[in-house]
Amino acid sequence: MTQVFAYIIHKDGVADDTALELIAAAKKIQADAQVTAIVTGSGSDLDAVCTEVAASYNEVLKIDNENLAYPNAEIIRALLLKMLPSDAILLVPHTTFGMDLAPGLSIKLDAAFVADVVEFEGLDGSTLKLVRQEYSGQVSTHVSCDISSGGVINIRPGAFAPDESKAASGTVVDKSSEAQGITVKRSYLETVVAEVGDVDITKSDVLVSVGRGIEDEDNIEIAHDLAEVLGADVSCSRPIVDSKWLEKSRQVGTSGQTVKPKVYIACGISGSFQHLGGIKGSPFMVAINKNSKAPIFQVADVGIVADILEFIPEFADKVKEMK
């Protein structure tokens, strides 16, 4: 049986949600998979995480080194190259860290690589069948992956329901010696925390959120008008910030803010997982999009197929009229 490993992301002594999602993913590959967690870090935070994940994993490999206090993917790649058996499957969360680590690691291990997997459909011999998405979720693909010489598989955060059974009580094995003598050509300096803006969308009850469908900077105005009559705030998807039409502090998503409003009105937003990843607490979601097949309609409560440039002003007028 192929050995399955999972890389555990953690912060401040607490394992990331993905830690339990990776077990669920591994069990979709092989129902009886014995999964080994790899936890790197330093000091008491690391110990706390190892104890936490040992309840859920069959084995926990702990690597303690002061150079690992911050997860520099260049160091961890060299470390995993030393540690992993040649035909192992390694599961990594498809986060900014996973994207940094995994593709290069697969080359060094001479293992197959698949990014951003959302579902597994079984292992047949050495052929792993899985599901991914392309074009920001507009279409899905079945993919076959030959893992005869191992596989590095990045798993989309949130795609697998966490395995909360805590049924493993694994042992923690100290592998810190493996981290000795690794030198790399990239060094971590510091993390610059994102600036806070004048509006704190994380506190808003109602958000009018605009995406690329707004088409032009001048049109942002119609979203502000609607927000005003609704008593809402304006938020947006990433392309709007990239174009400098709204400030970064209004961006919803994995690389922006995590919001938990009561009502979320998505206007001209396609519904990529990075955008949806920033919306928590299951708000009542309204999606307005001119493409009836936009993925946002799969997750919204109410959908309207319309051109937002026409619909939003009419909607705002109607609300005004009522007041």
Next chain:
Amino acid sequence: MEILVCVKRVPDTAENEIEVNNDGSDISRDDLVYSVNEWDNYAVEEAIQIRDNVGGTVTVISVGDDDSEEVLRREMAMGADKGILLSDDAFNGSDGKGLASILKAEVEKGKYDLIMAGAQADAGAGQVGGMLAAMLDLPYASLVNKVEVVDDKKLKVGREVEGGNVEMNDIELPCVLSIQTGINEPRYVGIRGIRKVASVEIPVHNASDLGISPDTVGGAGSRVKVLDYFVPDLGEGAEMLEGSTEEIVEKLVELLKAKGGIK
């Protein structure tokens, strides 16, 4: 600084609705509008700005068919000095590793200080940059949204991580970076700019020019293969409001009142 930027020609999702074709073997390619991958355009702009600051050249490179020449030319109109097209029927169906190995063969024919890719392309993989770095044994940083040239041996780069925080790193040259959107404001390319570079020759290199054995790339050399395209059935989805705009608006107002969306 000698800079190489990898660019891909992709269907423009702002201009097209992407749909699965009749037999599920591909997306429907009729009438698609193509453009340069959004992330790559930011990478080329960044390369041009670095060159303008410290000197050197910017080369853009693409693996694709003859049509990919048009995106190379567009990036040259932006300000890239040279374009190289890597094209061969044997390259069709390459997985990420195959693509990276094709790019590697060309990289090794030159002498580059800095290699850039986009953070991801149309399939949302985000793999080619990191694979290329590993094949070349060069340091790598992904999702870069800030580049500062320290000297001819070192860059200071910011990686955009969760929450929009920026992870600052020193990285030695030569290195490979994958570029995140928003790092700069890519300049506009007008029709006149395109015309200016219309007659510049773009060399085309095939598998044998690159010393690549055809069975190591393309479908034959790939361990990862797309079997089919489909649209998943994800349960109920949204309740779609239908009727005239006025009817829809009225219904929406009712719903929002009930949900506390109108104060």
